Amino acid sequence: MVSIGESPKEQIIKDFAAHVSSGKADFYGMVDLNFILGKREGPWMWDVTGEKKLINCHCNGGVFNLGHRHPVILKVLREALEELDIGNHHLMSEQRAMLGKKLAEHTPSEITRTVFGVGGGEAIDFSIKLARGHSRKHKIVYATSAYHGHTGLALAAGDAHFKEPFEPLAPGFVDVPFGDADAVEKAIDDETAAVLFETIPATLGMPLPPEDFYRHVREICDQKDVLLILDEIQTGLGRTGKLWSFEHYDVVPDIFAIGKGLSGGLFPITATCYREDLDSFMNEHPFIHVSTFGGAEIGCPVAAKVLEITAADSFLSRVNKISNNLTSGLEVLRERYSEILIEIRRKGLFMGLKMSDIGYGPLMSIAGYNCGLFAVYADNDRSVLQLLPPLIIGDDEVAYIIDAMDNAYTYAKQRPDYLELARSLAM
Ligand SMILES: Cc1ncc(COP(=O)(O)O)c(C=O)c1O
Known part of the structure; x- marks a missing residue:
């Protein structure tokens, strides 16, 4: 019987480090991203404790195009x-x-x-x-x-x-x-x-x-x-x-x-x-x-x-409509944070946010996490944050993503010390 969150979180981290990947456990400990996937539904993921909720804009590179557990x-x-x-x-x-x-x-x-x-x-x-x-x-x-x-x-x-x-x-x-x-x-x-x-x-x-x-x-x-x-x-x-x-x-x-x-x-x-x-x-x-x-x-x-x-044509045209709505919001952020966000790359909901420094990809991954959004930087160009929301999101989720990104950029701007750390991660 599967039972999410049955073990205390500290124990899961210890067991994971001891038996699965000590390197990953060290890394996530260092960047303070101790999220362990628990309940998941549609575009949302919860930590095993149920205390933290994230919108999934990583989607394992498209695995969750239809959201979790469609x-x-x-x-x-x-x-x-x-x-x-x-x-x-x-x-x-x-x-x-x-x-x-x-x-x-x-x-x-x-x-x-x-x-x-x-x-x-x-x-x-x-x-x-x-x-x-x-x-x-x-x-x-x-x-x-x-x-x-x-x-x-x-x-x-x-x-x-x-x-x-x-x-x-x-x-x-x-x-x-x-x-x-x-x-x-x-x-x-x-x-x-x-x-x-x-x-x-x-x-x-x-x-x-x-x-x-x-x-x-x-x-x-x-x-x-x-x-x-x-x-x-x-x-x-x-x-x-x-x-x-x-x-x-x-x-x-x-x-x-x-x-x-x-x-x-x-x-x-x-x-x-x-x-x-x-x-x-x-x-x-x-x-x-x-x-x-x-x-x-x-x-x-x-x-x-x-x-x-x-x-289905109706599904694909909806993806394009959501992409346009999301892009309108991101364009506002590009003007607001023009010293950081320099380009929005997109085809549909395949999106990359090109930023002005290789430290910003990792930093925005961490900032996003702190603001309720999970997105990961591009490994071979770490100035880019990949933004891959599930294709089934609606207007409410678009508004949530823009709000979370807005807060994340504010956070990133206020933490030049974190940018240094993120640069070192990007090496
Ligand atoms: C473009 C691309 N090709 C191939 C792969 C490999 O897929 P898998 O991890 O399922 O072997 C990936 C995985 O991230 C990918 O992004």
Whole structure:
């Protein structure tokens, strides 16, 4: 029986430090952010003591697009538990067939195939395996300071600080500045299998690509017979106000990865979707990529329901309306705190607040926490606070977020001593 808050908080922290992560316990102790997630519902999270309430503007990078414990998704999971378990990954499956078909209905017409996974890193790993297996070339061009996950090939396409201790990693990864199509062209050679980008890179601080960037990249890839892989793990599933964020740029990738929000926050499931004609490789080697829990059958109806909800036109237009309302409030704060907040980056509710100092990302995470809002800075550009509220918020929550951010900026302004500390955290 689960019982939130049964143990005293001090004991939980002690046990966590002793048996799970002493480093995290030390870090959160140092910045005085001893929040332990207890009750959670919709956009809200409570500490185990029930004393502290936060609006979740982190959402695990989009996992909680529909908020915590969305009742419709919960019902689907409960029903699935009555009849299903994970199934068998070697056999054919009614549930995976159903979800694969649904994904094909909601992706561009040339994208018809899906391989399921458990985590986003796995979905990216498979994207790279497919590109290499199909082309029999090995180089992957990716964005400097990108983040695509903690697993082998995904890690090799990430920022140095995530991978240096684990070197040597897989060879053949070449980085280019994000948004620079000329650099992409120069980096490609006869050994290049694919170009991999997160459509808008979250960990890099949500820099929006130049409008014609993806059109150019698509042309270059087509000319040079190189595949285009897009990571939609954070940006997909309605987060940017369109179902897939590459729709903003009028391109269709050859392969794209979906994760995070697809689980509804209730059952881990990810997907790599790809073009019909790339399937010859998988057809020849149907057992070459094995994932015991990938596309577990219990998760398939959950993901299908998430997809149905987020793909609805009415849902997406509501995301855009809320984004506009939130931005109006943030613009007022930008004028009020112009020495700190210098730019509002956004597509839908995929938002990054660019600030004037690398200390402000960590400082605003702490200030936000003290003012009732949970948001986390971008790890590879710590002058940016990522703002990812659940997509289901309404006007009351928008007003709450603006109020909390207003208080947080006041707090940040009054604590130059904390800015020094935050700068040191940002190193
Ligand atoms: C853009 C992006 N790609 C891939 C991943 C990896 O996903 P996971 O942690 O589920 O392996 C993440 C996780 O934060 C991500 O943000």
